[in-house]
Amino acid sequence: MSIGIGDRIRALREFRDITQDELARRSGVSVDTIRKLEQGVRESARINTLRNLARALDVQLERLVGQTTVTRQLTGHGGLLALRDAIQDPGSLPGVLGDANLEDPPGPDEWAQQVQAATAAYWAGEYSALASTLPTLLRDGRATAREHDTEGVWTHLALAYQLAAS
Incomplete structure (x- = not known):
């Protein structure tokens, strides 16, 4: 029932x-x-x-x-828990591997395209798909910002966090 x-x-x-x-x-x-x-x-x-x-x-x-906000797509490698962890940056905790160990982060242009794709997904209402990609997007963004400390990279990182907050 x-x-x-x-x-x-x-x-x-x-x-x-x-x-x-x-x-x-x-x-x-x-x-x-x-x-x-x-x-x-x-x-x-x-x-x-x-x-x-x-x-x-x-x-x-x-x-x-009565509609659930968590779908099967949110239970894999991405999802709400992964998004929470990405926002909280568990790499800053002792004993947890952080973003600094990420091999070959994307370049600024490639990462900007990923942020643009995530923004398009947000505006298209594709929230499940977006939630599954945001953890990786945030991790890659922090790594890209460490490698390429430019205003454009930081602007896109801010936009990625804004998407996560939304």
């Missing part, structure tokens, strides 16, 4: 310790709509209604509608 959107709304609302009336006030969605969703009378709503409810409940829309 799967959990419906109304059940998720109710659970999140109760977790936030707010009433249906308070949720309606915060979201701008009628209390009648909220009540019907929670009771299962309605099984869906317009996307704007769902966005407003998600915002009022302080959750991502994906969580409210």
